[in-house]
Amino acid sequence: MQKWADYRSILQEKGQQAKDQVKTVKLIGNMIWKSGPFLILALFLFMFFEGILPAFQLYASKQIIDGLSAVDGGASGQQSLHWAWMYAGSMVAFVILSSLKKWVVKILSERSMLSINLLLLQAWENVPGMKFFDQKKYRNRLEALREATGWLPAQIMTISTSFFTGLISLLSIIGLIANLSPLLAILLVASTIPYAIKQNRYAELDWEYEKDAAEERRRMNYARDLLLGRRAAKEVRLFGLGNFFREMYLVTFGKLYARFERLQNRFARDSALTGFFSGAVAGLGYLWIIYQIDAQAITPGDIALYLLAVFQLSKEAREVANDGADTWELWRMADDFRLFIEAEPDIKQAAQPQKSVAGSPMAIEFRDVYFRYEYADDADDEEEVEESEAEPEEYDGDDDSDLADMTYFEEAEEADSEPPETEEAAGREYVLQGVSFSISPGECVAIVGANGSGKTTLVKLLCRFYEQTSGQILIDGQEIGKLVIEDVRKRIAAVFQDLGRYGVTVEENIALASWEMGEQDKLRKTAALAGFDEVASGLPHAYETMLGPEWGGVDLSGGQWQKLAIARALYRDADFIIMDEPTASLDIRAEYELYNSFRELMKGKTVLLISHRFSTVKMANRILVLKNGRIVEEGTHSQLMELGGEYANMYRLQAESFEEDEGKVANG
Numbered sequence: 001m002q003k004w005a006d007y008r009s010i011l012q013e014k015g016q017q018a019k020d021q022v023k024t025v026k027l028i029g030n031m032i033w034k035s036g037p038f039l040i041l042a043l044f045l046f047m048f049f050e051g052i053l054p055a056f057q058l059y060a061s062k063q064i065i066d067g068l069s070a071v072d073g074g075a076s077g078q079q080s081l082h083w084a085w086m087y088a089g090s091m092v093a094f095v096i097l098s099s100l101k102k103w104v105v106k107i108l109s110e111r112s113m114l115s116i117n118l119l120l121l122q123a124w125e126n127v128p129g130m131k132f133f134d135q136k137k138y139r140n141r142l143e144a145l146r147e148a149t150g151w152l153p154a155q156i157m158t159i160s161t162s163f164f165t166g167l168i169s170l171l172s173i174i175g176l177i178a179n180l181s182p183l184l185a186i187l188l189v190a191s192t193i194p195y196a197i198k199q200n201r202y203a204e205l206d207w208e209y210e211k212d213a214a215e216e217r218r219r220m221n222y223a224r225d226l227l228l229g230r231r232a233a234k235e236v237r238l239f240g241l242g243n244f245f246r247e248m249y250l251v252t253f254g255k256l257y258a259r260f261e262r263l264q265n266r267f268a269r270d271s272a273l274t275g276f277f278s279g280a281v282a283g284l285g286y287l288w289i290i291y292q293i294d295a296q297a298i299t300p301g302d303i304a305l306y307l308l309a310v311f312q313l314s315k316e317a318r319e320v321a322n323d324g325a326d327t328w329e330l331w332r333m334a335d336d337f338r339l340f341i342e343a344e345p346d347i348k349q350a351a352q353p354q355k356s357v358a359g360s361p362m363a364i365e366f367r368d369v370y371f372r373y374e375y376a377d378d379a380d381d382e383e384e385v386e387e388s389e390a391e392p393e394e395y396d397g398d399d400d401s402d403l404a405d406m407t408y409f410e411e412a413e414e415a416d417s418e419p420p421e422t423e424e425a426a427g428r429e430y431v432l433q434g435v436s437f438s439i440s441p442g443e444c445v446a447i448v449g450a451n452g453s454g455k456t457t458l459v460k461l462l463c464r465f466y467e468q469t470s471g472q473i474l475i476d477g478q479e480i481g482k483l484v485i486e487d488v489r490k491r492i493a494a495v496f497q498d499l500g501r502y503g504v505t506v507e508e509n510i511a512l513a514s515w516e517m518g519e520q521d522k523l524r525k526t527a528a529l530a531g532f533d534e535v536a537s538g539l540p541h542a543y544e545t546m547l548g549p550e551w552g553g554v555d556l557s558g559g560q561w562q563k564l565a566i567a568r569a570l571y572r573d574a575d576f577i578i579m580d581e582p583t584a585s586l587d588i589r590a591e592y593e594l595y596n597s598f599r600e601l602m603k604g605k606t607v608l609l610i611s612h613r614f615s616t617v618k619m620a621n622r623i624l625v626l627k628n629g630r631i632v633e634e635g636t637h638s639q640l641m642e643l644g645g646e647y648a649n650m651y652r653l654q655a656e657s658f659e660e661d662e663g664k665v666a667n668g
């Protein structure tokens with residue numbers, strides 16, 4: 001009974017795998033089909049004719065030789081000439097068909113590359129959160145897919161067409177040889193089976209290797225991009241980091257190469273052995289034909305035909321096996337694409353999400369919110385290391401890609417239902433620990449706290465980049481998880497610490513925060529409020545100046561980029577403005593001017609300010625003090641000063657450092 005149950009579950013598993021494969025074939029097939037239905041049909045026609053040409057040419061050669069060697073003179077000679085013309089015609093047809101096929105494949109590949117990239121970009125919209133960015137496994141996969149978009153469609157097209165053409169060619173040559181001896185045809189084909197099996201096995205191992213190598217490849221790209229890119233150019237040069245990252249590149253390559261070489265050696269050995277077997281059978285086929293000549297059983301044309309056909313069949317069968325194995329590997333990659341596209345989003349959207357109505361300042365409430373970042377990779381990592389170090393002896397037939405493991409929701413749900421264990425344990429892991437506060441519509445609240453106390457994390461939860469582990473976050477009295485994510489986001493404008501520096505014009509840099517692009521008056525007004533108007537007027541083409549020297553544009557200073565980011569946030573008619581360190585890079589005058597226009601900027605909006613500068617913090621109606629993920633104090637500036645706690649300490653420290661400096665200057 002147990003055995004039957006085992007068989008049934010194996011069958012079910014295989015059935016599921018087959019269903020998945022069909023889904024992948026449909027997805028990729030559909031994508032290629034859409035890139036040019038007529039071209040696809042033409043391609044099949046070209047492949048068919050190109051496939052039968054070798055068999056035709058063999059047959060024509062036979063006719064020519066038979067005609068020339070016939071004793072009847074004129075009639076056979078004439079026939080031979082006809083075949084010679086046809087043979088010559090087939091040579092021309094072959095060249096034309098090959099060129100046409102190449103052209104169609106190129107056109108279709110390029111068009112499918114667009115489609116596959118669009119699919120990937122579209123799938124990106126299904127990943128509303130940021131959790132995936134923190135997960136190594138996901139990043140490895142995504143990087144591999146991103147790179148594959150450049151070559152996958154072209155490879156699928158080229159290898160699949162080569163496979164198809166080869167198959168037709170093989171079948172037609174089998175037909176020719178079967179005419180002489182069906183047994184010889186069967187033996188020749190059968191002799192390539194071990195070779196085909198080994199090729200498939202190799203394709204599987206190669207696939208496993210590529211999967212395991214994803215992280216190392218990403219590491220190598222990382223080291224290379226750091227050295228060749230602009231992002232770290234200053235430090236790379238100043239600290240002489242070239243050797244360090246070159247070494248990282250080399251060491252990572254070395255780790256991969258050892259396994260790669262082992263795999264290739266094994267492949268070469270197996271290919272030689274199985275190829276030797278298939279070649280030996282073909283050689284015996286030759287001897288057999290020679291034996292037939294002795295027996296005067298066949299014509300000279302037949303001799304030429306079969307000698308060539310034996311060679312051609314043996315070669316074609318191996319090529320079909322090669323292409324088949326490569327096609328299999330490519331479809332596995334395509335399978336990963338499908339899994340990525342179909343992956344569950346990292347942020348739960350309610351079954352029937354409610355609208356969050358824009359147009360009035362937002363009310364916000366945190367109720368006993370706990371949050372910890374998840375490192376979903378950790379458990380798998382050890383396994384992965386072990387796997388990658390091991391010799392890839394046997395493929396276990398496990399078809400599950402890593403992407404199929406994206407069961408983040410379940411993890412989140414489990415965590416949701418479990419309250420944090422003990423306070424101490426929570427203290428080690430939770431970035432936010434029972435945070436409760438509320439911000440009334442139109443209020444401006446500041447959050448202060450030491451580095452790493454959880455201020456930015458709180459903002460990330462408000463923008464719904466992550467989901468709280470437990471507790472509730474309410475927007476206008478509605479739970480954030482029950483609202484349409486885009487609705488909530490459209491109502492928020494933010495200046496993040498790691499603000500975007502887009503390689504587009506100044507105008508676009510500001511206006512892209514809003515759907516209504518290009519409202520000139522509004523654009524200039526917000527730029528002026530953010531203190532950017534003055535900067536823009538000094539640029540070569542004012543608001544139309546391209547930014548980013550890598551695009552032939554202008555670079556801005558850190559503070560100017562920050563002003564631009566503030567302008568962008570203000571350009572959006574948001575109900576809630578978040579400013580995470582908005583004045584960190586601003587000079588004193590710019591900060592002072594921003595302070596002066598602050599009341600006007602924030603009119604009719606709810607504001608959350610995060611800053612280490614107390615001059616900025618003082619602008620708020622109310623201040624929350626965050627320490628190790630907990631709110632420890634709350635009140636106005638004067639209330640908190642009076643309290644003489646954490647806030648007052650921090651304030652005095654900052655003020656003292658100024659006073660000390662002033663004192664030193666005064667004392668000379």
Ligand SMILES: Nc1ncnc2c1ncn2[C@@H]1O[C@H](COP(=O)(O)OP(=O)(O)OP(=O)(O)O)[C@@H](O)[C@H]1O
Pocket residue numbers: 134373431449450451452453454455456457458
């Ligand atoms: N993506 C992440 N994955 C894991 N841990 C993170 C992540 N982002 C932040 N953390 C951790 O969460 C804690 C709080 O970080 P957060 O950025 O919220 O601090 P912060 O109060 O804004 O600090 P700062 O004043 O330096 O900006 C830190 O200990 C940090 O290491």
